[in-house]
Amino acid sequence: MERYISKLRKKGLKVTPRRMAIVEIFLTNTSHLTPEEVWSQLSKEFDKCGLPSVYRNLETLEQCGILTKIQQFDRKMHYALCRTEHDHHHHHITCVECGRVDDIEDCTFSDRKTIKGFKIVNHFLQVNGICEECLHN
Numbered sequence: 001m002e003r004y005i006s007k008l009r010k011k012g013l014k015v016t017p018r019r020m021a022i023v024e025i026f027l028t029n030t031s032h033l034t035p036e037e038v039w040s041q042l043s044k045e046f047d048k049c050g051l052p053s054v055y056r057n058l059e060t061l062e063q064c065g066i067l068t069k070i071q072q073f074d075r076k077m078h079y080a081l082c083r084t085e086h087d088h089h090h091h092h093i094t095c096v097e098c099g100r101v102d103d104i105e106d107c108t109f110s111d112r113k114t115i116k117g118f119k120i121v122n123h124f125l126q127v128n129g130i131c132e133e134c135l136h137n
């Protein structure tokens with residue numbers, strides 16, 4: 001939790017009870033969640049908790065690298081907790097069976113400046129797979 005608090009502070013963002021409660025929800029969940037799922041858990045703790053404010057807080061937490069966006073096949077945006085110790089550029093792998101999300105520390109693109117004559121400006125990458133646990137069950 002300390003790690004996430006310092007990440008917010010580093011970006012000059014307020015450590016609000018709601019933001020902390022959202023991080024808490026993700027800490028107890030290895031899977032990705034939709035804003036609606038976060039909202040339904042959050043409403044148990046906070047009386048007045050609108051879905052738009054959940055959307056905004058998720059967006060803020062994503063921008064400071066605490067959460068990561070996961071694109072699912074239902075075309076909705078899902079969020080997952082970024083559990084890596086480091087701040088450097090990396091990607092995520094998600095299990096198509098159970099939804100578990102893990103960090104991939106190495107990026108093959110980060111050392112490359114060009115591909116086929118294109119100067120790389122940025123890239124987005126999400127790897128889908130089946131986790132060890134799901135493979136053996």
Ligand SMILES: [Zn+2]
Nearest residue numbers: 095098131134
């Ligand atoms: Zn799995």
Ligand SMILES: [Zn+2]
Nearest residue numbers: 090107109110
């Ligand atoms: Zn990368």
